[in-house]
Amino acid sequence: LLHSVSDKKIWSEKSFSKVQISVENIHLCYLIQKLHSYNLEYCLMISPVILLIALCAALNLALGGVVYLLKLPIYLDMVGSILCALLLARTPVKAFLAAAVAGVISFVLGGVFNPFLPWFSLTVVAVAAITAFFTARSEPILRTGSIADIGLWTRLIGYGVLTGLVAAFMSAPIVVYFFGGVTGSGSALITAFFLKAGNQLMNAAILSGLTAEPVDKTIQLTLAVMLLRATPNNIVGRIREGAALKG
Amino acid sequence: MSPNGACVFFLVTASGFFVENPHMQAWCYAPLVAVFMSLNVQAMTSVSKKSLVLVLPLVLFLYLVWVVIVGAAPTNPGEPIQPTAQSYVYAVSLKLFAFSALVFSLVEKFASGGAFQFFNNLTIPSGLKALLMLTLSLKNSFSQASTRSFSALVIAGILTPRLSLRNMSHGWLLMRSIWVSTLCISFERLDSKWTIENLPDSCVQNLAKTRTLLSLGDLVWLLVATLPIAAKYLVSGGQ
Numbered sequence: 101l102l103h104s105v106s107d108k109k110i111w112s113e114k115s116f117s118k119v120q121i122s123v124e125n126i127h128l129c130y131l132i133q134k135l136h137s138y139n140l141e142y143c144l145m146i147s148p149v150i151l152l153i154a155l156c157a158a159l160n161l162a163l164g165g166v167v168y169l170l171k172l173p174i175y176l177d178m179v180g181s182i183l184c185a186l187l188l189a190r191t192p193v194k195a196f197l198a199a200a201v202a203g204v205i206s207f208v209l210g211g212v213f214n215p216f217l218p219w220f221s222l223t224v225v226a227v228a229a230i231t232a233f234f235t236a237r238s239e240p241i242l243r244t245g246s247i248a249d250i251g252l253w254t255r256l257i258g259y260g261v262l263t264g265l266v267a268a269f270m271s272a273p274i275v276v277y278f279f280g281g282v283t284g285s286g287s288a289l290i291t292a293f294f295l296k297a298g299n300q301l302m303n304a305a306i307l308s309g310l311t312a313e314p315v316d317k318t319i320q321l322t323l324a325v326m327l328l329r330a331t332p333n334n335i336v337g338r339i340r341e342g343a344a345l346k347g
Numbered sequence: 348m349s350p351n352g353a354c355v356f357f358l359v360t361a362s363g364f365f366v367e368n369p370h371m372q373a374w375c376y377a378p379l380v381a382v383f384m385s386l387n388v389q390a391m392t393s394v395s396k397k398s399l400v401l402v403l404p405l406v407l408f409l410y411l412v413w414v415v416i417v418g419a420a421p422t423n424p425g426e427p428i429q430p431t432a433q434s435y436v437y438a439v440s441l442k443l444f445a446f447s448a449l450v451f452s453l454v455e456k457f458a459s460g461g462a463f464q465f466f467n468n469l470t471i472p473s474g475l476k477a478l479l480m481l482t483l484s485l486k487n488s489f490s491q492a493s494t495r496s497f498s499a500l501v502i503a504g505i506l507t508p509r510l511s512l513r514n515m516s517h518g519w520l521l522m523r524s525i526w527v528s529t530l531c532i533s534f535e536r537l538d539s540k541w542t543i544e545n546l547p548d549s550c551v552q553n554l555a556k557t558r559t560l561l562s563l564g565d566l567v568w569l570l571v572a573t574l575p576i577a578a579k580y581l582v583s584g585g586q
Binding site (some may be wrong): 148151152153154155157158160161162201205206209211212213215218288289291292293295296311323326327331332335339 | 361401408409412413416417419443446447450454474477478479481482484485486487489490493519522523526527529530531533534537568
């Protein structure tokens with residue numbers, strides 16, 4: 101078996117479609133991947149994690165687009181990435197990579213209707229890191245805790261504010277150096293307010309970020325947790341099973 | 348122009364658009380985009396209309412913020428001079444219009460083959476290609492799931508067909524329904540439909556084909572796109 105799967109040509113001819121979705125075959129797929137120097141193409145279509153990344157990128161696109169067009173002073177363009185990191189909470193590094201890839205893909209594709217969006221890809225990577233390495237530690241409580249539990253809400257607000265602060269400091273230099281303080285989102289109104297109050301551009305951009313981002317990220321985290329709680333257990337299990345494999 | 352060339356041309360031009368000093372980039376790149384449109388796009392009026400529809404609300408918003416509220420350009424807020432703010436907003440608007448026109452021109456140019464064909468002809472790892480295609484496909488699934496879930500919740504008497512307070516308070520149920528609906532459909536496809544349709548096999552064969560990296564025409568456009576950046580570099584004395 102090892103000899104036959106190590107030959108890419110033979111494997112291609114052996115009708116890959118006959119491989120059924122099962123843990124054993126995912127292991128086999130992992131083996132092929134190792135043998136072909138981390139070439140992902142053979143694993144791609146049967147991996148629940150890849151499907152999750154695409155789903156979360158599409159969710160980012162769907163929500164972010166609506167909010168941008170409504171010119172609200174919030175963004176809601178990272179709910180999918182946060183959800184992706186929370187669903188893969190047990191494997192933080194993979195959670196970070198998956199959430200970052202989902203975020204960057206959605207931001208690049210979103211450039212068609214929002215020309216400012218692709219330049220904030222670094223912010224979504226930072227948010228993915230915070231969610232995967234910090235917020236995801238409380239995933240069991242966020243997923244199964246009672247809504248009446250005050251600990252759940254404390255965590256939601258705490259992690260939301262932390263994510264918002266990081267996002268604000270990541271976004272401010274991009275807003276100032278790339279766009280001269282001008283973006284098409286509703287937060288430009290807040291920047292204008294701080295400029296009017298006599299602040300310098302960089303300070304105004306940071307203050308605007310510090311005002312809008314913690315609120316926005318807390319709302320986004322709340323929405324992501326709401327969707328996490330709605331996700332069926334069997335699907336969560338499959339995603340985590342796929343992510344737990346080495347490689 | 349090949350899809351690879353279009354992507355690199357777009358990246359170079361877009362970087363030029365959004366690097367500091369908005370006035371200069373606007374006047375340099377707007378003619379470049381106009382020439383690109385006239386040589387590559389047949390439906391120029393349609394592309395211009397689409398760009399205008401996208402940019403006009405944004406321009407009004409920027410005018411409201413910087414001219415009406417602040418009364419100064421963001422680069423010199425200490426000096427409240429309205430004409431400076433106006434010229435700033437006009438320059439940024441022209442830049443955004445040119446940028447949108449470029450995006451829609453490229454979309455129009457490759458529209459006949461569709462987005463999937465476009466991604467398929469790019470020289471990027473096949474894994475990334477499939478991920479991009481899957482994302483676009485699932486975005487449509489989200490739109491369809493929205494309609495289905497909304498109808499179901501209206502029939503159940505939870506939401507109303509028009510804007511209402513009940514919709515505001517129960518909106519989260521709609522969001523949950525859309526997510527669960529799309530998620531379950533996608534995983535069901537993964538288990539049965541895609542396997543029956545032999546999708547993994549055909550994808551591996553199609554996506555792994557080798558493509559030409561850049562054609563001669565692409566290189567000419569790239570050279571033209573880098574000229575304004577080079578000019579700016581020379582004018583500023585290499586700084």
